[in-house]
Amino acid sequence: MEFDYDVAVIGAGSAGMSAYRMAKKEGKKACLIENREYGTKCASYGCMPSKLLIAAAENAHNIQKSSQFGIDVENVKINRSAVMRRVRRERERFVNFVKDDISSFPKDEIKLGTYHFIDDNTLYNEHHDEKLTAKTFVIATGTNPFVLPILKPLLETDLIFDTRRFFDYHLLPKSIAIIGSGVIGLEIGQALTRLGVRTVIIGVRNNISGLKDPIVLERANHIFKEELKIYNNAEITGVEIVQEEFDDWHKDKEVAVSWSENGQQFDERFECVLTATGTRPNVNGLELQNTSLQLENGIPVSDRNSLECLRNDENACNIFIAGDITQDREILHEAILEGQHAGLNASNFLKVVDRKIRTSFSVTFTDPQVMTVGKRYVDLKDGEYAIGTVDYTNQGRSRIMLKNKGLLHMYFSASGSRMLIGAEMCGPDAEYFGAWFATFINRAMTVDDILEEPFYHPTIFESVRTACRDAKKSLDILEKI
Amino acid sequence: MEFDYDVAVIGAGSAGMSAYRMAKKEGKKACLIENREYGTKCASYGCMPSKLLIAAAENAHNIQKSSQFGIDVENVKINRSAVMRRVRRERERFVNFVKDDISSFPKDEIKLGTYHFIDDNTLYNEHHDEKLTAKTFVIATGTNPFVLPILKPLLETDLIFDTRRFFDYHLLPKSIAIIGSGVIGLEIGQALTRLGVRTVIIGVRNNISGLKDPIVLERANHIFKEELKIYNNAEITGVEIVQEEFDDWHKDKEVAVSWSENGQQFDERFECVLTATGTRPNVNGLELQNTSLQLENGIPVSDRNSLECLRNDENACNIFIAGDITQDREILHEAILEGQHAGLNASNFLKVVDRKIRTSFSVTFTDPQVMTVGKRYVDLKDGEYAIGTVDYTNQGRSRIMLKNKGLLHMYFSASGSRMLIGAEMCGPDAEYFGAWFATFINRAMTVDDILEEPFYHPTIFESVRTACRDAKKSLDILEKI
Structure with a gap:
């Protein structure tokens, strides 16, 4: 059977664009379908505009601290329109990068409109009365905000x-x-x-x-x-x-x-x-009931490693899924990695491979920042871990910068390996800790290995040495028992 | 022969205090000699007070950026006395930590005064007409500023x-x-x-x-x-x-x-x-010519790995050296590590061991920061390395925060290993890059390994992926030749 496309990607967000690009890289005939405005969540209303707002807020907050440093300021006025003007101007720039990307794709491969499944290999667009067939699909339609019933x-x-x-x-x-x-x-x-x-x-x-x-x-x-x-x-x-x-x-x-x-x-x-009460997978208008997909509350069930959807029967499934719709780590770098992997598997169907899942890592860009990396506290088993703690209230450099608020917990395996397995933190510049810790975890580094790193003085990273020394004590005691 | 002390440490700075502590930990009878005021360079006039001044300056500078974020401010006044008041108050706190440490040492082991060598095992203090003998010594007398002759x-x-x-x-x-x-x-x-x-x-x-x-x-x-x-x-x-x-x-x-x-x-x-034109080793008043030490322009010659001084003859030397006086990486964490190692070797003399030298790492806390880690550019050999570059002018997060100034060069070995070997950077938050890169270098990570790390979005660390992709291209080409 001849199909219009090898790979049809539904959703031109970060995951979908990555899947489409990967299919092209694999030499496939691919198309990218979008039913809303172009522009990723990240650029339009996610990562980027929120960081722009936060940057303005941080500036305003620093002025509140000025007198503590010996600097006097009068008549601080937040210009409500100027703040949003910069946010919107810079956001437009980011969104335009996305639009430029999409314009650079061949025109006949970009489909704007609502397409729904009529069978496992066919999409249909009512508006144009157009059928579109493909050997494989990647569903990357993202999420919709969940809204409380009362609202x-x-x-x-x-x-x-x-x-x-x-x-x-x-x-x-x-x-x-x-x-x-x-x-x-x-x-x-x-x-x-x-x-x-x-x-x-x-x-x-x-x-x-x-x-x-x-x-x-x-x-x-x-x-x-x-x-x-x-x-x-x-x-x-x-x-x-x-x-x-x-x-x-x-x-x-x-x-x-x-x-x-x-x-x-x-x-x-x-x-x-x-x-802002979370999200739900967006399957609006896909009419997935017309496919062989196994659905739970209307949402496709999929394999986390291959990103292949599961079918109601035992056959291999030609439909893949990627990005926020999986509700597995709704963060940009994961969406892109998932998109790439789903695009790869969709391109080489039936040859489906598992991906290497990266160390989990999440940041909230508040002040202080909130960060989690690796194993979560709830997944730790009693007696199998030791915690290293550091309090930022009097941490040298943090205090110098008046950023001395927060707490870090590093989790180490107590079952002989002494490896870092995860951390939770609410503290200054936590985003940097998350990246460093992910490397420690990926490299299977023990508390003793980490203590061998150069800790520059005076840095906030020095606090990691404090936490490691604390954990080392506990580990040494646990091992003597 | 009976000595007053097993180990005499000259200089109660960061290196000397570490050497003294290590000697005590090794169960030795030790003393700590200081001829100036107590308080390390770091706390009194180095790392800490400079960072305090920088924190105030950064606050003032952020106010200059306020209007770009949409925030209006009037009558910004730097209170010349209030700025220094905070710097001095916090500095006093840091210096007091050092003084508290010294007060916690046994009184008969702390010697305040100028002692000079009269032979390889004897110091003499003229003021008290006191002789002090020790089996081994650690010289940790730091440096004096070098001043231009014209000044x-x-x-x-x-x-x-x-x-x-x-x-x-x-x-x-x-x-x-x-x-x-x-x-x-x-x-x-x-x-x-x-x-x-x-x-x-x-x-x-x-x-x-x-x-x-x-x-x-x-x-x-x-x-x-x-x-x-x-x-x-x-x-x-x-x-x-x-x-x-x-x-x-x-x-x-x-x-x-x-x-x-x-x-x-x-x-x-x-x-x-x-x-601020650099420093010279401080050997003032030590009268090292009365020892068997090999001197160059009056400065002891020493072995970088064992921190043992060299003698004019072939005998083992009972005098060790540590800290800034070695002029080998004049930074606090290195001074402490050197102090510990010299203290260890002095305690266990004649059993002298080599230390593991950590990855070189240096930060200048300007804005943007300046950072070097690992091999320096001047030590790279033509054709044996590839550079990965990233420019911060339009780097996403940096631009959002109006910190988008700078350039990073990462150096990778092109002789097959593809490992990161060093980096130089002038860019935002470079201190964090240095620590992360030191881990990459210590773990012998290749450009491909680094690209497997999770790069959170939107962070300044994402720029490392950009630099790595850039280097990967060059490495791939070089390997095809």
Whole structure:
């Protein structure tokens, strides 16, 4: 049977573009399908614009510290439109890089429109009444934000939105309620607070960016609650649009949010509400029920190593999956790696190979940053690990820079190997620790190996030596028992 | 023969204290001799106070960037006394840690005073007419600043000084000439410039913090000369104290400095002059000519691996050396490691062992930072290496944070191994790159290994992937030839 394409990639985000590129590199006839605007999540409303907002917020925050360094400043004014102007201008630049990439692909291989499966090898676009057949597919359609049921009816107003719309605004809001205390809620919540926006963050289960280690989590809760209004053990009990006469002619509506926490009831009005309560796989309009794919709640079940979807029967599956839709580490570098691998396997179908899964690594770009790498605390088994701790309150260089807040826990295997297996941290410049630790883990380095590294003075990295010495003591004792 | 001590350590700085501690740990009777004030160079006038000054300067500099982020600020005033107050207060804290350490040592093992050798096993203190004998010695007397002959006659005035006195001042100067464009000159020069001090840096041989790679050096020169007044291919032609009537009642003297660069002559007056033109080993008053030590210009010749001094005869030498006095990597973590090793060998004399020399690593805490790690450019042999380059001008995260200045060169072995062997960098957060690269080098990682690391997005560390891909291309081509 002849197909229009060897590989059809659905979704022109970071994963999809990587899959498409890989298929081309493998010499295949490929196409890339997108049903929304071009521009990856990363560039449009993810990594990049959030970091731009954070950079402005960090600048504002540093001015708050100036007097401690002996510098006097007057009349600090956050220009609500100028802040968003830089964010939007630089974001446009990043989005244009993506668009330029897509324009560089052959025109007949780029399909804009909604295509749905009619069988395992055929997509159909109603608008153009067009059929498209391919030997293999890569589904890389990303995610949609999950929205609390209580907020859903109000989503179509201008006042309640997710990050996809937040960065379109030309003006920082004057006040905002952020629903969710995960990575996004915390990053944006802290940035807006520092930019003078009256901000409340409302979350559940004491969540702080997904930290699992109870001691690190406790410290993170303490640090962030000192600065931010966070209610992260809360339940939203009511959300209502209220219309009133305001001085401010261009805005006559507000959102009244009610929530409860630990038996207390809170009510506050905000200019808007940002919902950041996680995501769900986006399978909208794919009509996957027309394929042989094994589905769970409508979502394809797939093999983590090969990124091949599973079928209802025992046959090899010609449909692969990559990127955030897998909900396995929703971060850009993983999306790209998954896209490449799914593209490779789709190109060489039936020859399907497993990928090497990289050390897990996650960063929240708050201040202090939150970082997890390697094995998570919840996966550690009692008696099989030792913890090395360092507290940043009086860590030399951190204190010099007035960045002396946080705690690091490094986990070492206590079953003889003494290797670093993971870490959780809420502390200064944690993103750099994550990368360094990933190398330690990848290279199977022991606490003794790490102590042989050169620790430059005075650096924040010196704290790793402190944590390692601490862990070494515990390991030495455990080994004597 | 009975000695008063097993090990006598001369110099209570970072190296000496480490040597003393190691001797105690080895169960030896040891003493620690100091002839100046207690307090290490690091805490008193080195690493720590300079970083404190830099932290204030960075804060001031960030305010200069505020408008680019959309933040308006008025009346920024550097409080010349408040800046120095924090520097001095925190410095005192660091110095007190050192003093506390020394107070915790047994009193009869701490000797304050000038002792000189009268033979290979005996020191003599004239003031107390006291002899002190020991089986072995560790010389850890550090360095003295090297001062240009033209400045020497003026050193005793209050207007010309080195870093040992700079941090004693209660007020930032209004203007300063800094002689030397090495690590210290550049760090202090940039910090003072950013703190509103009229600053001129005068150096030789186009030196920028000892960078050797001509391309990285050129970029560094460009970056720093954009911001700072640097004349680093200059010669000082005159220095004179001038006395005049000034409005400012409390200061009636200035220093007139003249220098020439590329045929041009410059003259400028400054409130003071800081000399930062390197150091020389401090052997003052040790009277080493009374020992059997092999001397070169009065300085002991020693073995880099064992830190044992060499003798004029073929006998084993009971005198060891450690710390900055060796002029081999004058940085704190190396001083401590050397102190420990010399202390170990002195304790177990005649059983002398070699140390493992760590990967060389040096950081200048300017903005952008300057970093070198592993093999230096000058040690690379034509055709045996490939360079991976990354330019920070448009590097994503750096640009977001307005820290997008700099250049990185990574050196890989082209003789088959593809291993990272060294790097030079002038760029954002370079201190973190140095530590990561040292691990790559220590673990003998190839360009391909490094590309397997997780590169989190968006980070400045992502630039390492860019540099590695660049190097990989060159290596692949070189291997095909």
